[in-house]
Amino acid sequence: DVKVTQSSRYLVKRTGEKVFLECVQDMDHENMFWYRQDPGLGLRLIYFSYDVKMKEKGDIPEGYSVSREKKERFSLILESASTNQTSMYLCASRLLQRQGYSNQPQHFGDGTRLSIL
Amino acid sequence: AQKITQTQPGMFVQEKEAVTLDCTYDTSDPSYGLFWYKQPSSGEMIFLIYQGSYDQQNATEGRYSLNFQKARKSANLVISASQLGDSAMYFCAMREEQTGANNLFFGTGTRLTVIP
Numbered sequence: 001d002v003k004v005t006q007s008s009r010y011l012v013k014r015t016g017e018k019v020f021l022e023c024v025q026d027m028d029h030e031n032m033f034w035y036r037q038d039p040g041l042g043l044r045l046i047y048f049s050y051d052v053k054m055k056e057k058g059d060i061p062e063g064y065s066v067s068r069e070k071k072e073r074f075s076l077i078l079e080s081a082s083t084n085q086t087s088m089y090l091c092a093s094r095l096l097q098r099q100g101y102s103n104q105p106q107h108f109g110d111g112t113r114l115s116i117l
Numbered sequence: 118a119q120k121i122t123q124t125q126p127g128m129f130v131q132e133k134e135a136v137t138l139d140c141t142y143d144t145s146d147p148s149y150g151l152f153w154y155k156q157p158s159s160g161e162m163i164f165l166i167y168q169g170s171y172d173q174q175n176a177t178e179g180r181y182s183l184n185f186q187k188a189r190k191s192a193n194l195v196i197s198a199s200q201l202g203d204s205a206m207y208f209c210a211m212r213e214e215q216t217g218a219n220n221l222f223f224g225t226g227t228r229l230t231v232i233p
Contacts, residue, residue: 009160031219042121042208043223050219058220090162094219103150103169106221108162 006109019078023091030096032074037088123224140209148214151192156206
C-alpha cells in the first residue's frame with residue numbers, strides 16, 4: 001500500500017510566522033501535490049511537482065512556495081502566515097504512467113489542520 | 118466555469134439501501150479520467166473508483182459502481198447496500214489527459230449520512 005505521511009495532523013501558528021508543512025511518500029512516485037480544502041470549495045491545488053526540483057503553480061499559489069529536494073519529500077512553505085491561510089492542507093502523490101491512459105489515482109495523506117492566529 | 122459540479126451538498130440513505138451521488142463535468146478534452154474519493158471525518162482521502170473517457174463499460178469496485186453517461190457528461194457514483202461506515206464526504210474529480218494531465222479538478226463534495 002502507498003503511504004503518504006504528513007508531519008502534523010494539527011498545527012497552530014501565529015500571523016507572520018514562516019510555516020513548513022512536510023509530506024513524505026514511500027512509493028517512489030514522481031508526482032506530488034499540495035491542496036488546501038475549505039468548506040464549500042472542495043480541494044484546490046496550490047502547487048505540484050513532476051519530479052525532484054521541478055514544480056508548477058496550481059490554482060492558488062499566492063502566499064505559498066514549495067521545495068522538492070528529494071523524490072520522497074515535498075514541502076509546502078507559508079512565507080508569512082496570514083489568517084486567511086487557516087485551512088486543511090492535503091498532500092498527495094501519484095505514479096507517473098508513461099504509457100496508456102493515466103488512470104493512476106492520487107494517494108493522499110491524512111491532512112494537516114492549520115490554524116493561523 | 119466549474120469543471121466538476123456536485124449539486125447535492127448532503128444526502129441521507131437508509132442502511133442497506135442503495136444511493137446515487139451525482140457528478141457532472143465540463144471539458145473539451147477528448148481524453149479524461151474521472152475519480153471518486155471518500156473522506157471520512159478523520160480527514161484522509163480514500164480513492165474509490167476510476168472511469169476513463171474511452172472505457173466502454175461502467176466501472177465497478179465492490180459495492181461501488183459508476184454510472185457513466187458520456188453524452189450527458191455525468192459520472193454518478195452508486196453505492197449499493199449502504200453501511201454505517203459509508204457516512205462520509207464524497208468527492209468527484211477529473212483529470213484532463215491532454216491539458217493538465219497531472220492535476221485533478223475536484224467538486225465541492227456531497228456529505229452522505231447513512232441512517233440505521
